Amino acid sequence: MGKHVVVGSGQVGSHVAAKLVAQGHEVTVVTRSGSGPEGAVKVAADIADQARLIEVTKGADVLYNCVNPQYHRWLTDWPPMAASFLAAAESSGAVLVMLGNLYAYGPVSVPMTEDLPLSSPNPKFRVRAKMWDDALAAHEAGRIRATEVRGSDYFGPGATDQSYLGDRFIVPLKAGKSVQLIWPGDVPHSFTYLPDVADALITAGTDERAWGRPWHVPTAEPLTFRGIGTRMAELLGRPAPRFSQVPWPVIRLGGLFSPMMRELKHVRYQFTAPFVLDSSAFQRTFGVAPTPIDEAFKATLGA
Missing domain, CATH: 3.40.50.720 (NAD(P)-binding Rossmann-like Domain)
Incomplete structure (x- = not known):
């Protein structure tokens, strides 16, 4: 069993944390409010505070970025939080598992695969593309181990x-x-089923074959x-x-x-x-x- 730090307790983070607790892992959930499922250690923190996130992730094996700011705040909220995740992953040695999405691909006329370029011209979606580019660069430089898991529109409990x-x-x-x-x-x-998203994130964090590239959640x-x-x-x-x-x-x-x-x-x-x-x-x-x-x-x- 390992130590897993799940940042965010929304529709995805709550599933991830509950599944990890059920599997017997040591689980810490980090949110602004200090919420989280029973059986997890609940920590209230500002994710943009690098020092605080580094402190919380000491000894962690996997760090999950399941945060999702409101779309109209992506340009302001994402950059400092992304920097905190990179700093915490590098300091702790935890595998950084990023919950991604499909927006950065932009309009395409073919089924989306992970090798498509992140070519959306939308500034908000470029922020998400840069987050993955920065994490991948840090991975390839040997500073961290990182992967990103992308799904389509969510549904489910x-x-x-x-x-x-x-x-x-x-x-x-x-x-x-x-x-x-x-x-x-x-x-x-x-449409991507929420429990499948959680399972894919957990797999990506614990199987080294997943590291260093993005993946798409199994989707019907x-x-x-x-x-x-x-x-x-x-x-x-x-x-x-x-x-x-x-x-x-x-x-x-x-x-x-x-x-x-x-x-x-x-x-x-x-x-x-x-x-x-x-x-x-x-x-x-x-x-x-x-x-x-x-x-x-x-x-x-x-x-």
């Missing part, structure tokens, strides 16, 4: 209200009401919002749900008042054309597969 398959989708579906979408309902899109075949809703309704023994879509001009208007809605314009390309994640490299290397989709849907529905 514990998903936040920002999830497109969260309560805004599930609650009306279960109630037999119309499901309101902000994106087209019939465009194929990859792409589906449409309509297809997902229809299958979920079938699993509940109910008729196919009705769908409505919020007109894009209304969303743009909402962006005048909501920072989160204002950011939707930057990811719109992901939902107006097929957005497909290829996770075959991780599945082949580590001999795992995504959770069967019906099993994942049942857990998401609490069915």
Whole structure:
């Protein structure tokens, strides 16, 4: 058993920490508020405080970056926190496992693989690309051991209200009401199951074959919002749900008042054309597969 430090206790970090505790590891969870699951040591800290994070990670075997600032704060919040993670990984010798995403690839017309360039021109997404570039440079210089694990849009138990398959989708579906979408309902899109994200992060932190490169979380075949809703309704023994879509001009208007809605314009390309994640490299290397989709849907529905 080893010492694992999980920074962040949101929809991914909470799963990672709970799984590690269940496996018998020594687990420390670091958040601003000092929250975390039972069985973990809970530490309240400012992640941008390098000295504090270095202190907390002494003796750690693996350090997980599961932090996720709000999109409109990425340019200001990420650089100092990224510097703290690099400093803590170098000081402690812990493997740095970064929770990444697909934004840095930018718009692509093919299934996304890990060898695609991080070519998004969006300044916020360039911040994420630089974080990985800096970690990889430190890894290649022998200063740290690092890897990044990237998934598509999350769903599953514990998903936040920002999830497109969260309560805004599930609650009306279960109630037999119309499901309101902000994106087209019939465009194929990859969705990544939260427990699979946690499992992939843990594997990446403890298997040296993962270090020095990025990986995609095992993810099921792409589906449409309509297809997902229809299958979920079938699993509940109910008729196919009705769908409505919020007109894009209304969303743009909402962006005048909501920072989160204002950011939707930057990811719109992901939902107006097929957005497909290829996770075959991780599945082949580590001999795992995504959770069967019906099993994942049942857990998401609490069915």
